[in-house]
Amino acid sequence: MNLYQRIEALCNARGITITDLCRESGVSRSSLSDLKTGRKQSLAAQSLAKIAGYFGVSVDSLLGCESSDEMGFDDFTYALFHETKELTQENKEKLLEMARFFRDQQQKGK
Template sequence: MYKRIEQLCREAGVNVTTMCREAGVPRSALSDYKAGRIKSLAADKLAKIAGYFNVSVDHLLGKEKTPAPRRTASL
């Protein structure tokens, strides 16, 4: 999953630190995940990252090969 996030950052022209700051996700959470100190990211953090890139959480988790846009509820 970390490689997929890095790839999305490259495609968006931002580094991981900038993405974390702008998405409201602690950089330490991704560092801990990359280093294996934690096994997964919390759902709220995944949702923020997915929202930042306008992709689904399933895409971040590798369950979708192409980044399907997130669906938003219409009022």
């Protein structure tokens, strides 16, 4: 699967079009058109970062460099940031509290 196909698959999974992605992430539509037609083989680092951030994945994952299906630290960090960036400070603190609770419960089970 090439880069464009991975981006397209992420769009399909989210139920959006490539145009929607470009509009919402700030990535140039023409750069993705060039990628699709083969005029480009990759995207600028800034565009890759925007797309990865939009989908909550790592740039490595977007580039197909990760072979594991397990979510790594970078993937989790991106996903958590994307899902929580609009939360209130109070809700962010509650989420941190929950994470600490789960960690403590896990440690008790060992």
